[in-house]
Amino acid sequence: MQEQWLARVQKLRRWSRDGQRAPHKPLLLLWMLAGFRPVAPGRSHSPSWRSPSASCSATSARAVASHHPEFPFPHLTNDGLWAMTDATGADARPLGTAVGRLRSAGAVGQLEPAFEAALPADPTLLAAAVRALLDANFPASLHEDLLARCGLALEPVEAAVAEAGRRRDTAFCAAVLVAYEGRCATCGFDDWLGGEVIGLDAAHVHWRAIGGPDSIDNALGLCTLHHRLFDRGVVGLADDGTVMVSQLFVGRARAAQAQVLSLAGAPLLSPQAGHPTVADTHRGWHTEQVFREPARLSA
Structure with a gap:
C-alpha cells in the first residue's frame, strides 16, 4: 500500500513552462503532511485548508510570479492525494478553480481520506512521503529549512532514506570537487x-x-x-x-x-x-x- 501512495507523491503533476518552477503543489502538500497528527489508536487528524491563499506558496527561493498561488487548492485533487468539499460536504470539484466561487461555497481541502487513513497504519509512510516530496522538488540544501518552516521533524527512517540518496551522488560530488580543486x-x-x-x-x-x-x-x-x-x-x-x-x-x-x-x-x-x-x-x-x-x- 505504501508503494501506491509514494508513487502518487512522486508523480505529482506540477505546472511548468520553459523550465520555470511552480512549487505550490508540493509546498501545500508538505504543509498538510506536517500538520498530520495521530490522535488515538486507529484515529488521526490532518488540518483542513480553507480559502486558497498565497501563504501556501511561501518558499525559501523564488517561485513563478505569473502562476496563481491558489492553484494547488483545487488542482491537487487531480493527483489522488487531496479531497475538496463545499460547506455541505459535497464534492467541490465542479466549482472549478475560481477563488471567489470556492470561498463563497465554503470550500475546504484536506488529504484524501484513504491517504490520511494509511498514514497512522504505516509509521514509515509519513517520513517516506515527505522525503519523496523534498527530493523531487527542492535541492538538499533547502530541505532542513523547509522542514523547520513547517515545524516537521522526521523519524530515523527519514535519515536512512536521506543517507541512501547521498550515497548515490558520490561520483558527481567527487567529480565537481576535483574540477574546482x-x-x-x-x-x-x-x-x-x-x-x-x-x-x-x-x-x-x-x-x-x-x-x-x-x-x-x-x-x-x-x-x-x-x-x-x-x-x-x-x-x-x-x-x-x-x-x-x-x-x-x-x-x-x-x-x-x-x-x-x-x-x-x-x-x-x-x-x-x-x-x-x-x-x-x-x-x-x-x-x-x-x-x-x-x-x-x-x-
Whole structure:
C-alpha cells in the first residue's frame, strides 16, 4: 500500500513552462503532511485548508510570479492525494478553480481520506512521503529549512532514506570537487581534515529536482554556507563571470560583510583546465528562477 501512495507523491503533476518552477503543489502538500497528527489508536487528524491563499506558496527561493498561488487548492485533487468539499460536504470539484466561487461555497481541502487513513497504519509512510516530496522538488540544501518552516521533524527512517540518496551522488560530488580543486568557487574556502575535504559541497546550478543534469557545466564547488545562500537566491552568477549578491539580503555584522556582502562583483573561481565553466543555459535558469533580484552594486 505504501508503494501506491509514494508513487502518487512522486508523480505529482506540477505546472511548468520553459523550465520555470511552480512549487505550490508540493509546498501545500508538505504543509498538510506536517500538520498530520495521530490522535488515538486507529484515529488521526490532518488540518483542513480553507480559502486558497498565497501563504501556501511561501518558499525559501523564488517561485513563478505569473502562476496563481491558489492553484494547488483545487488542482491537487487531480493527483489522488487531496479531497475538496463545499460547506455541505459535497464534492467541490465542479466549482472549478475560481477563488471567489470556492470561498463563497465554503470550500475546504484536506488529504484524501484513504491517504490520511494509511498514514497512522504505516509509521514509515509519513517520513517516506515527505522525503519523496523534498527530493523531487527542492535541492538538499533547502530541505532542513523547509522542514523547520513547517515545524516537521522526521523519524530515523527519514535519515536512512536521506543517507541512501547521498550515497548515490558520490561520483558527481567527487567529480565537481576535483574540477574546482577542493575550493569554494565564491570565497575560496579549501579546508581539509585528515586528507579529506570538509565543509565543501557539489552544488547544482539548475536544480536536479527541476531537471538539471549531473554535469560539471551545471555545477559549482561551494562551501556549505555559500551553497545554502546560492540555493536560497542570496548569491547568484552574473553574465560576466562575477558573483551577484541580492539587494534583499540584509546583514549588519562583520561576518555578513566579510562572507557575503563583500562578494558582490567579485570574480567567480573557474574550474581547473580541462573542465567546463557553468553553461549559460544553467546560469540563466538560476538567475530567472532562484536569484532574488535586483543585484547589489559592487562594493
